Amino acid sequence: MSDEPLISLRGVRREYPAGEGTVAVLADVDLDIGAGEFIAIMGASGSGKSTLMNILGCLDRATAGDYRFAGRPTADLDPDDLAELRREHFGFIFQRYHLLSELSAIGNTEIPAIYAGVSAEERRARARAILTRLGLADRLGHRPGQLSGGQQQRVSIARALMNGADVVLADEPTGALDRRSGEEVLKILAELNAEGHTVILVTHDHDVARRARRIVELSDGRIVSDRPNEAAPIEADAASALGSGPSETPASVGVLGAALARFQESFRMAVLAMFAHRLRTFLTMLGIVIGIASVVAMVALGEGSRRKVLSNISSLGTNTLEIFPGKDFGDVRSAKIKTLVLSDAEALARQTFAAGVTPTVATSSTLRFGAIEASAQVNGVGVDYFTVRGVKLLSGRFFDAAAARAMSQEIVIDENTAKTLFADTTESPIGKVILVGKVPCTVIGVTQKQQGFGSSGNLSVFLAYTTVQVRFLGDTSLRSILLRVADDVDTSLADEATTAFLTRRHGSKDFFILNTDDIRQTITATTTTLTLLIAAIAVISLVVGGIGVMNIMLVSVSERVKEIGVRMAVGARRSDILQQFLTEAVLVCLIGGVLGVGLAFAAGLAFALFGSSFVFVYSATTILAAFLCSTLIGVVFGWLPAHGAALLDPVAALSRD
Ligand code: ADP
Numbered sequence: 001m002s003d004e005p006l007i008s009l010r011g012v013r014r015e016y017p018a019g020e021g022t023v024a025v026l027a028d029v030d031l032d033i034g035a036g037e038f039i040a041i042m043g044a045s046g047s048g049k050s051t052l053m054n055i056l057g058c059l060d061r062a063t064a065g066d067y068r069f070a071g072r073p074t075a076d077l078d079p080d081d082l083a084e085l086r087r088e089h090f091g092f093i094f095q096r097y098h099l100l101s102e103l104s105a106i107g108n109t110e111i112p113a114i115y116a117g118v119s120a121e122e123r124r125a126r127a128r129a130i131l132t133r134l135g136l137a138d139r140l141g142h143r144p145g146q147l148s149g150g151q152q153q154r155v156s157i158a159r160a161l162m163n164g165a166d167v168v169l170a171d172e173p174t175g176a177l178d179r180r181s182g183e184e185v186l187k188i189l190a191e192l193n194a195e196g197h198t199v200i201l202v203t204h205d206h207d208v209a210r211r212a213r214r215i216v217e218l219s220d221g222r223i224v225s226d227r228p229n230e231a232a233p234i235e236a237d238a239a240s241a242l243g244s245g246p247s248e249t250p251a252s253v254g255v256l257g258a259a260l261a262r263f264q265e266s267f268r269m270a271v272l273a274m275f276a277h278r279l280r281t282f283l284t285m286l287g288i289v290i291g292i293a294s295v296v297a298m299v300a301l302g303e304g305s306r307r308k309v310l311s312n313i314s315s316l317g318t319n320t321l322e323i324f325p326g327k328d329f330g331d332v333r334s335a336k337i338k339t340l341v342l343s344d345a346e347a348l349a350r351q352t353f354a355a356g357v358t359p360t361v362a363t364s365s366t367l368r369f370g371a372i373e374a375s376a377q378v379n380g381v382g383v384d385y386f387t388v389r390g391v392k393l394l395s396g397r398f399f400d401a402a403a404a405r406a407m408s409q410e411i412v413i414d415e416n417t418a419k420t421l422f423a424d425t426t427e428s429p430i431g432k433v434i435l436v437g438k439v440p441c442t443v444i445g446v447t448q449k450q451q452g453f454g455s456s457g458n459l460s461v462f463l464a465y466t467t468v469q470v471r472f473l474g475d476t477s478l479r480s481i482l483l484r485v486a487d488d489v490d491t492s493l494a495d496e497a498t499t500a501f502l503t504r505r506h507g508s509k510d511f512f513i514l515n516t517d518d519i520r521q522t523i524t525a526t527t528t529t530l531t532l533l534i535a536a537i538a539v540i541s542l543v544v545g546g547i548g549v550m551n552i553m554l555v556s557v558s559e560r561v562k563e564i565g566v567r568m569a570v571g572a573r574r575s576d577i578l579q580q581f582l583t584e585a586v587l588v589c590l591i592g593g594v595l596g597v598g599l600a601f602a603a604g605l606a607f608a609l610f611g612s613s614f615v616f617v618y619s620a621t622t623i624l625a626a627f628l629c630s631t632l633i634g635v636v637f638g639w640l641p642a643h644g645a646a647l648l649d650p651v652a653a654l655s656r657d
């Protein structure tokens with residue numbers, strides 16, 4: 001024994017708040033314990049033995065007085081320094097073992113080494129060696145529930161020895177055991193002492209205390225006697241099969257390796273905890289799954305619709321202006337306004353910004369071929385119409401300028417019309433004569449189906465505008481003028497120029513212009529707004545999901561307070577506890593995120609399978625954002641419970657039922 005005692009208490013006092021004032025549970029405790037001693041702390045129940053032991057083991061702090069460990073004062077140490085002391089110098093053995101029920105004997109034994117940063121193989125090997133030495137070689141993979149009380153206590157001794165344990169602190173280690181198992185435990189403690197460990201044994205039992213070489217008696221928080229025990233049986237200094245001398249601490253891996261090992265432990269515990277409460281975890285996850293799935297699906301749907309609408313617009317032709325009479329689409333008088341006339345179109349055609357101009361008129365009429373009748377939209381158009389709108393021919397030709405002027409009865413029909421009217425024949429429709437109302441017309445061309453809005457099922461036929469004006473409408477006003485903007489001119493400039501030009505001609509602005517660029521922008525803006533709106537709703541559901549996660553994490557922490565106490569007792573830092581619960585929260589959310597993204601893809605697939613016109617366009621950014629978002633939810637909503645867990649007081653945590 002060196003001159004300097006390993007443990008030195010002077011005037012140590014421990015008070016607990018009680019009602020208005022405080023109650024002193026320990027008072028005026030002076031105690032020196034040298035390295036290698038085997039000391040029993042005895043006293044009746046409630047005399048302050050456990051309180052003293054917790055102070056000795058740096059689990060608890062004295063309210064007043066001085067505690068030096070190996071000459072080093074402990075009063076100013078912060079919680080992590082105390083954790084380090086516990087990790088490196090103390091091994092706790094509790095009356096109720098305090099093993100973690102989800103872990104095997106080996107798993108329980110190696111915990112202190114994880115926090116000490118010992119490599120996995122070394123940890124395993126050492127845990128196996130200690131357990132074997134304690135007679136548990138055939139119980140390595142057993143869970144605490146599969147072990148007897150004596151065996152569990154031996155696992156807890158193994159855990160105490162894992163990091164070397166200069167000082168073994170045993171609080172009523174035989175209290176819950178039958179005689180024979182208790183005897184075994186005491187024998188192990190005596191052997192450990194013989195190997196050089198300092199053993200502090202707390203007990204209320206004289207028979208147990210007699211095993212120690214020194215007995216300190218406590219009564220009402222004061223030391224009433226401190227005497228050597230000559231009657232202690234001398235343990236034969238068994239050759240250490242264990243090689244777990246107190247100074248022998250396993251070599252640790254580097255800082256990074258240690259951090260990684262602790263993260264692995266967090267991860268493993270999170271997975272175990274999630275599996276232990278599968279249904280609960282799944283239900284918690286569901287909020288995140290639904291939230292993420294709706295965000296991803298809605299954004300994909302929004303993008304899909306946007307692209308679809310834009311492709312519809314581009315079928316209207318690029319950079320076109322369409323000039324209508326009236327103030328706006330809703331103008332009820334627009335049909336009566338006759339101010340938009342052919343000369344306007346001809347004048348516009350001479351403008352430099354116009355690459356092509358065509359007047360349009362329209363009516364509807366019945367088409368007849370043989371016995372088949374169908375109603376169709378009859379468009380009166382100029383020659384340029386087809387190029388301006390980008391209409392493609394399937395067969396035949398378009399009418400020419402001469403035909404347009406001469407009210408010719410040549411007709412171009414669309415694919416739908418061809419299919420409807422010529423359903424009975426396999427011959428080409430070209431050259432056939434059909435009746436449009438009462439007017440016989442010769443089919444000269446068949447165009448591709450128009451992609452525009454609401455045009456999918458309708459029949460459309462095209463005649464020269466003069467023909468429609470004279471033979472069908474009896475009126476020379478126009479439905480609209482379609483103008484293709486020259487390639488080198490900005491569409492909005494052309495729009496302004498056209499407005500100025502026509503306003504001057506008409507003396508007032510009695511027309512309005514539909515600009516494909518404007519439509520495109522409006523639709524993009526609308527779908528973006530809609531997507532944002534739906535995404536906002538989804539985000540709200542994510543927040544609700546996050547609150548669910550927080551709630552479950554609070555439950556998880558309160559269920560595992562004892563586990564937290566044990567981990568702290570064996571030397572877990574606050575950050576280790578924080579990390580463990582944060583990892584669990586993030587993992588729940590991240591798995592929820594993965595399932596959510598999967599669900600969103602499944603929804604897209606289902607829509608596609610059922611031939612819906614909805615298109616889902618997934619973007620990598622959305623999916624990445626979904627994962628980031630779920631991680632963030634885990635961190636944000638897991639923080640509070642995890643932080644609460646990390647700040648728990650180890651003694652309070654251990655004594656929680
Ligand atoms: P022993 O281990 O000798 O049975 P303890 O050290 O556990 O005794 O407790 C000693 C006294 O301190 C008891 O009277 C107990 O009620 C009191 N005590 C222990 N912990 C607390 C606490 N957290 N708050 C208030 N009183 C406590």
Ligand code: MG
Binds near residue numbers: 051
């Ligand atoms: Mg006690």
